[in-house]
Amino acid sequence: MKEIKGTIATPKGFLADAVHAQLKYKNLDLGVILSEVPAAIAGVFTTNKVCAAPVLLDRKIIQKGSAQAIICNSAIANAVTGKQGFENALKTQQLVAEKFQLKQDEVAVCSTGVIGVQLPMEKIATGITKLSKAGQAEYFAQAILTTDTKTKTINLEGEIGGKKVNMAGVCKGSGMIHPNMATMLAFITTDANIAQPLLQKTLTQLIETTFNQITVDGDTSTNDTVLVMANGQAKNKEILEGSSDYLLFKAMLGKVCQDLAQKIAADGEGATKLIEVTVNGAPDDLAARMIAKKIVGSSLVKTAIFGSDPNWGRIISSIGQVATFEVSDIQLKLQDELVLYHSTPVTFDSVFLSEKLKEQKINIVADLNSGTGTGQAWGCDLTYKYVEINALYTS
Amino acid sequence: MKEIKGTIATPKGFLADAVHAQLKYKNLDLGVILSEVPAAIAGVFTTNKVCAAPVLLDRKIIQKGSAQAIICNSAIANAVTGKQGFENALKTQQLVAEKFQLKQDEVAVCSTGVIGVQLPMEKIATGITKLSKAGQAEYFAQAILTTDTKTKTINLEGEIGGKKVNMAGVCKGSGMIHPNMATMLAFITTDANIAQPLLQKTLTQLIETTFNQITVDGDTSTNDTVLVMANGQAKNKEILEGSSDYLLFKAMLGKVCQDLAQKIAADGEGATKLIEVTVNGAPDDLAARMIAKKIVGSSLVKTAIFGSDPNWGRIISSIGQVATFEVSDIQLKLQDELVLYHSTPVTFDSVFLSEKLKEQKINIVADLNSGTGTGQAWGCDLTYKYVEINALYTS
Numbered sequence: 080m081k082e083i084k085g086t087i088a089t090p091k092g093f094l095a096d097a098v099h100a101q102l103k104y105k106n107l108d109l110g111v112i113l114s115e116v117p118a119a120i121a122g123v124f125t126t127n128k129v130c131a132a133p134v135l136l137d138r139k140i141i142q143k144g145s146a147q148a149i150i151c152n153s154a155i156a157n158a159v160t161g162k163q164g165f166e167n168a169l170k171t172q173q174l175v176a177e178k179f180q181l182k183q184d185e186v187a188v189c190s191t192g193v194i195g196v197q198l199p200m201e202k203i204a205t206g207i208t209k210l211s212k213a214g215q216a217e218y219f220a221q222a223i224l225t226t227d228t229k230t231k232t233i234n235l236e237g238e239i240g241g242k243k244v245n246m247a248g249v250c251k252g253s254g255m256i257h258p259n260m261a262t263m264l265a266f267i268t269t270d271a272n273i274a275q276p277l278l279q280k281t282l283t284q285l286i287e288t289t290f291n292q293i294t295v296d297g298d299t300s301t302n303d304t305v306l307v308m309a310n311g312q313a314k315n316k317e318i319l320e321g322s323s324d325y326l327l328f329k330a331m332l333g334k335v336c337q338d339l340a341q342k343i344a345a346d347g348e349g350a351t352k353l354i355e356v357t358v359n360g361a362p363d364d365l366a367a368r369m370i371a372k373k374i375v376g377s378s379l380v381k382t383a384i385f386g387s388d389p390n391w392g393r394i395i396s397s398i399g400q401v402a403t404f405e406v407s408d409i410q411l412k413l414q415d416e417l418v419l420y421h422s423t424p425v426t427f428d429s430v431f432l433s434e435k436l437k438e439q440k441i442n443i444v445a446d447l448n449s450g451t452g453t454g455q456a457w458g459c460d461l462t463y464k465y466v467e468i469n470a471l472y473t474s
Numbered sequence: 475m476k477e478i479k480g481t482i483a484t485p486k487g488f489l490a491d492a493v494h495a496q497l498k499y500k501n502l503d504l505g506v507i508l509s510e511v512p513a514a515i516a517g518v519f520t521t522n523k524v525c526a527a528p529v530l531l532d533r534k535i536i537q538k539g540s541a542q543a544i545i546c547n548s549a550i551a552n553a554v555t556g557k558q559g560f561e562n563a564l565k566t567q568q569l570v571a572e573k574f575q576l577k578q579d580e581v582a583v584c585s586t587g588v589i590g591v592q593l594p595m596e597k598i599a600t601g602i603t604k605l606s607k608a609g610q611a612e613y614f615a616q617a618i619l620t621t622d623t624k625t626k627t628i629n630l631e632g633e634i635g636g637k638k639v640n641m642a643g644v645c646k647g648s649g650m651i652h653p654n655m656a657t658m659l660a661f662i663t664t665d666a667n668i669a670q671p672l673l674q675k676t677l678t679q680l681i682e683t684t685f686n687q688i689t690v691d692g693d694t695s696t697n698d699t700v701l702v703m704a705n706g707q708a709k710n711k712e713i714l715e716g717s718s719d720y721l722l723f724k725a726m727l728g729k730v731c732q733d734l735a736q737k738i739a740a741d742g743e744g745a746t747k748l749i750e751v752t753v754n755g756a757p758d759d760l761a762a763r764m765i766a767k768k769i770v771g772s773s774l775v776k777t778a779i780f781g782s783d784p785n786w787g788r789i790i791s792s793i794g795q796v797a798t799f800e801v802s803d804i805q806l807k808l809q810d811e812l813v814l815y816h817s818t819p820v821t822f823d824s825v826f827l828s829e830k831l832k833e834q835k836i837n838i839v840a841d842l843n844s845g846t847g848t849g850q851a852w853g854c855d856l857t858y859k860y861v862e863i864n865a866l867y868t869s
Contacts (some may be wrong), residue, residue, distance in 0.1 A: 128801050129794030159790055161818050194787030195819040296773040301791050378691040378773070378856075379864055386865025392589025395554055396696050399524030406523050423556050424590040461773075463858050469774055470781025 080331050085234035087112055088216035090245035090270040092312035096214020097222035100206025102154035102192070102199070109206040110222035111214075112149045112266060113179060118310035119275035120146040120187065121282045123290075125303035131158035132168040133188040134304060140187050144275035147182075149266060149306060150175045151189040151223050152203065153251070158194045158301040167198045174207045189264055191225055191251065191302055219249060223264055226253040226468065231342040235331050239324045242315035244271045248335040252343040253295065265290065265305040265339050271328055272311035273318040280320075281329055282307050289336035292368055292456040294376040295347035296465075307332070344457035349464030353440050354384055356456045360447040362404055367447075367454030373401040374443060374456070381461035387436035389429055391418045394443060408448040414441065475726050480629030482507055483611035485640035485665035487707030491609020492617035495601025497549035497587070497594070504601040505617035507544045507661060508574060513705035514670035515541040515582065516677045518685075520698035526553035527563040528583040529699060535582050539670035542577075544661060544701060545570045546584040546618050547598065548646070553589045553696040562593045569602045584659055586620055586646065586697055614644060618659055621648040621863065626737040630726050634719045637710035639666045643730040647738040648690065660685065660700040660734050666723055667706035668713040675715075676724055677702050684731035687763055687851040689771040690742035691860075702727070739852035744859030748835050749779055751851045755842040757799055762842075762849030768796040769838060769851070776856035782831035784824055786813045789838060803843040809836065 088095040097110035122141040124134050140146050150171060157164050168188050176183040190198070220230035235246045252263035282305065290305060318324045345353040356375045361367035374380055374397045383390040391411055398406055411419040414435040418427055441460075483490040492505035517536040519529050535541050545566060552559050563583050571578040585593070615625035630641045647658035677700065685700060713719045740748040751770045756762035769775055769792045778785040786806055793801055806814040809830040813822055836855075 127791060127794040128797040128799075129790055156787075159787065159814070159817065159819065194791065195814075301794060378860075382861055382864035385861065388865065392551075392554065395524055396522060396589065399522040399696060402523040404523075419554070419590075422554060424554065461861060461864075463861050465773075466777055466780065466856060466858050466861060469777035469856075470783065 080235050080237035080327065080334070083234045083236045085247055086216035087219050087232070087247045087249045087266060087268055089234050089247050090268045092116060092270055092310045093268045094212050095216035095219040096210045097218035098206050098209045100152065100202050102152055102202060107218055107222035108154050109152045109203070109210070110219040111175065111210045112219060112268060112308070113212065114147050114308055114310040116310055116312065117145045117147050117185060118308040119144060119273060119278050120306060120308050121275060121279035122304065122306045123283060123286050125300060127301050129159060129301050131156050131190060131302040132160060132164040133157055133190050134302060135165060136168045136172065137187045137189070137304065137306070140184065141279070143184060145185065146187050146308060147185040148175055148179060149187045149189065149308070151264065152198070153223050153225055154192040155190060155196050155198050156192045156194050156302050157190040157198055160195065160197055163197055167200055170200060171198070171203055174204055178207050178210065187306055189304055191223065191264055194301060223251040225251060226348055227251050227346055229346060231339055231346065233335055233338045235335060237327055237331050239271060239318065239327055240315040242313045244313045244315060245269060246271070246331050246335055248339050250339040250343060253346055253348050263290065263300065263303045263343060267307040267332070267335055269307070269309045270311065270313035271309050271318060272313060272315050273309050273328065277318070277320055278307060278309050281332060285333050285336050288368065289333065289340045292372055293340045293344045294372060294456070294458045295344065341457050344459055347459035348468045349462040350459030351462055352384055352460045354443065354458045354460065355440065356443045358445050358447065359453050360449055361452035361454065362450040363452040364454055366403070367452040368456065369401050370398055371454045371456035373397045375458035378461055381458065384436065384441050385460035385462050387433045389413055389418065389432040389436060394445065395419065398445060404449055406447055406449070410446040410448070412444040414438070475630050475632035475722065475729070478629045478631045480642055481611035482614050482627070482642045482644045482661060482663055484629050484642050485663045487511060487665055487705045488663045489607050490611035490614040491605050492613035493601050493604045495547065495597050497547055497597060502613055502617035503549050504547045504598070504605070505614040506570065506605045507614060507663060507703070508607065509542050509703055509705040511705055511707065512540045512542050512580060513703040514539060514668060514673050515701060515703050516670060516674035517699065517701045518678060518681050520695055522696050524554060524696050526551055526585060526697045527555060527559040528552055528585050529697060530560060531563045531567065532582045532584070532699065532701070535579065536674070538579060540580065541582050541703060542580040543570055543574060544582045544584065546659065547593070548586050548618050548620055550585060550587040550591050550593050551589050551697050552585040552593055555590065555592055558592055562595055565595060566598055569599055573602050573605065582701055584699055586618065586659055589696060618646040620646065621743055622646050622741055624741060626734055626741065628730055628733045630730060632722055632726050634666060634713065634722055635710040637708045639708045639710060640664060641666070641726050641730055643734050645734040645738060648741055648743050658685065658695065658698045658738060662702040662727070662730055664702070664704045665706065665708040666704050666713060667708065667710050668704050668723065672713070672715055673702060673704055676727060680728050680731050683763065684728065684735045687767055688735045688739045689767060689851070689853045690739065736852050739854055742854035743863045744857040745854030746857055747779055747855045749838065749853045749855065750835065751838045753840050753842065754848050755844055756847035756849065757845040758847040759849055761798070762847040763851065764796050765793055766849045766851035768792045770853035773856055776853065779831065779836050780855035780857050782828045784808055784813065784827040784831060789840065790814065793840060799844055801842055801844070805841040805843070807839040809833070
């Protein structure tokens with residue numbers, strides 16, 4: 080596979096557009112992805128017990144397993160909006176179905192933005208009438224942004240079963256809320272031919288090591304959603320589990336998920352640095368991932384990285400907080416410099432290491448010498464800007 | 475019971491002192507608490523798998539159940555210091571035993587400060603020689619501080635079994651580390667007559683609703699320790715479980731624990747406000763406590779409070795993240811103002827509420843309408859100052 084330029088509509092048989100529906104003051108805020116034919120659709124959603132109305136709706140679509148459109152608005156999350164909120168999500172779905180002559184239950188709905196505010200349905204309705212199959216697909220990535228400072232996209236091309244297969248991903252996510260902006264939405268399209276149950280199984284697996292391993296502020300939003308549509312228009316032979324075709328497909332989907340996840344972490348609210356934590360030598364992969372995520376989510380580690388401070392004690396303390404096994408033989412490297420060996424402090428040049436910690440990508444690698452489990456997690460530093468962004472008034 | 479003025483040595487038969495052992499540049503950094511007779515000693519310790527050398531030592535003393543002294547240094551945590559660190563803790567214990575003619579295993583040892591640095595044993599030894607039974611007991615509260623901005627003490631007096639009983643508490647704790655300062659140490663003395671097993675049982679229970687319900691930055695240090703010494707010098711009849719005497723003793727110990735815990739939260743690194751979260755209507759108390767702690771620990775809630783922002787969506791989202799039951803009927807009050815009723819947003823005067831959120835004590839009360847469980851948690855706001863304190867160089 081290789082990375083190429085493109086949009087969410089680069090895979091065959093997909094279209095996309097976005098408009099300004101006046102939910103935001105001036106930026107694009109309503110986008111649609113369309114497939115010319117019904118596509119297999121897989122999805123994973125927030126585990127937050129308080130989930131937004133569109134999440135309730137989309138769960139049913141995933142159960143059914145096919146869809147032809149995704150409509151997404153930013154600025155308003157349609158969460159904690161009660162019965163009216165669910166009716167508004169249904170109405171949005173209905174309007175999109177009418178506009179593009181689709182069955183209503185083939186339209187997935189996503190929202191991100193302020194919690195506790197109802198969608199202005201007249202604006203939504205007017206916006207939907209302006210969406211067009213002849214629209215600009217690259218606009219979609221802009222329309223879903225909230226506090227994000229940049230669009231986040233990736234396009235891959237691979238050959239599966241002798242056919243060129245395309246995959247595209249776009250996502251948003253910066254902090255959970257500002258004011259109350261929902262964290263993370265990701266949309267992935269592919270023209271690969273794969274059955275929905277296998278697509279769902281693969282996505283569910285890959286989420287664990289990608290999107291679920293990023294943290295900006297430790298909060299899980301009410302709206303988190305990842306949707307994958309596969310419409311089969313590459314006309315490859317159906318991808319079956321266990322085949323070499325499947326391995327390649329899974330690698331492509333994994334690459335897209337990981338790339339988008341890292342882009343969210345790097346664009347975390349107020350972030351100046353991307354932090355990648357790798358944990359080796361844990362009893363199993365799950366333990367390694369939990370520890371990696373604890374380290375990258377620690378406010379103390381995050382502030383130390385912001386200050387380019389080789390303050391490794393905070394990392395070791397984070398490990399100890401979530402380890403359920405003995406951690407008495409730790410090796411720790413910061414930016415490839417060894418600071419702890421067999422759990423004994425190593426003398427290092429702290430001025431030199433501080434300089435290396437000023438780079439934009441920070442690597443923390445811990446080896447726990449307790450097994451073969453490995454895991455990674457991604458996050459960002461905690462800065463004055465984060466506090467500033469999140470202390471501003473909603474009102 | 476009533477609150478009185480006093481020191482950690484106000485309960486009968488206790489003495490205390492502190493000196494400058496040159497671990498810090500100029501402030502007091504080494505203190506001792508002595509009981510004239512062996513006291514029942516109870517303790518709870520950090521759950522961090524990477525725990526400091528003195529914690530290992532003190533766990534054995536608690537098993538034995540009696541002690542006559544506590545020696546505590548600040549500035550250096552003696553954590554992640556390997557075999558040498560444990561030997562230094564033992565040596566400290568031995569020096570204090572010799573100085574005050576005690577059995578070595580009657581001396582508990584505590585440290586708080588930088589992780590990964592060995593104690594300078596010559597300075598410790600010299601410091602110990604300067605400690606005196608004729609010393610100033612009020613110095614002790616100063617000697618254990620790290621990034622704390624003030625001493626934290628409380629004294630209570632009550633009548634148990636016809637005798638005046640005194641109880642005193644002192645603690646330190648501000649953030650986990652700066653640079654790498656260990657969070658939380660608390661020492662409680664009482665002249666009450668109570669057997670060690672009941673003292674331990676009572677402390678273990680009370681910890682759950684007091685010290686374990688505070689959070690400054692979500693990190694559990696390598697050194698957290700709470701020790702209670704009861705030396706029986708009030709000469710009251712032994713306090714037995716189930717008696718009215720016991721209820722009063724438990725109320726006193728609970729008051730001391732809660733008071734010290736709140737003082738730590740209010741003095742959190744960079745804090746400008748104490749936040750108290752009360753959760754009612756959970757299925758059980760444990761669920762209520764977990765939810766309260768999640769709310770008070772959320773960076774998004776903490777920054778909103780710093781900004782006096784009535785951003786209630788963040789609170790609801792926090793509830794949803796840890797609730798394992800349906801939360802579809804929530805009532806929420808901020809500073810006594812209703813903002814959500816039956817999970818439906820209530821129109822409120824946001825300018826007025828923002829003003830009320832500028833107070834130094836913030837109350838958040840959530841009723842989940844799912845049972846009779848209640849719980850509280852305490853924390854502080856997340857400020858520019860927190861980032862500044864924690865981004866500074868260790869080196």
